[in-house]
Amino acid sequence: MPSQELLIREAKESDLPSLIGLFADDAMGGHGDTTAPSAYSDYLRAFRSIAASSDQTLYAAELAGEIVGTFQTIVVTSLHGRGSSTMIIESVQTRADLRGRGIGAAMINFCIEEAKGRGMKMVQLTSNAIRKDAHRFYERLGFKPTHLGFKMTLK
Known part of the structure; x- marks a missing residue:
């Protein structure tokens, strides 16, 4: 973990440019994320939908005032x-x-503690099949690859 204190907090609308940048910088993800100004309204709509949901929360991890x-x-x-x-x-x-x-581990551990605190019996996640390093990371944190996932892209 970096020497500064990592702050994990609910994301704010003003965090959007930094959050979008994290996704756009991920060449492996293949989700078509971009920092192009023309795409901002799509991200803003999604952010507001997540923020309005009582069952969803978007978080930002901040280190020395920067979203990391x-x-x-x-x-x-x-x-x-x-x-x-x-x-x-x-x-x-x-x-x-x-x-x-240690930033990723801190974020995942935050989720686990939040779920425990809310009386949940399970946390789960999916990871792109090509992300072998991520799979090892999740397994080191105690996750087990128990299910096979399926997706269908709709046009």
């Missing part, structure tokens, strides 16, 4: 498991030049 990471949590309650709730961790990004310094 982000993640989103989604709480899903289902009938199976006797109505249990699960925290899904999504969109985990750490600034590329700061990877390997």
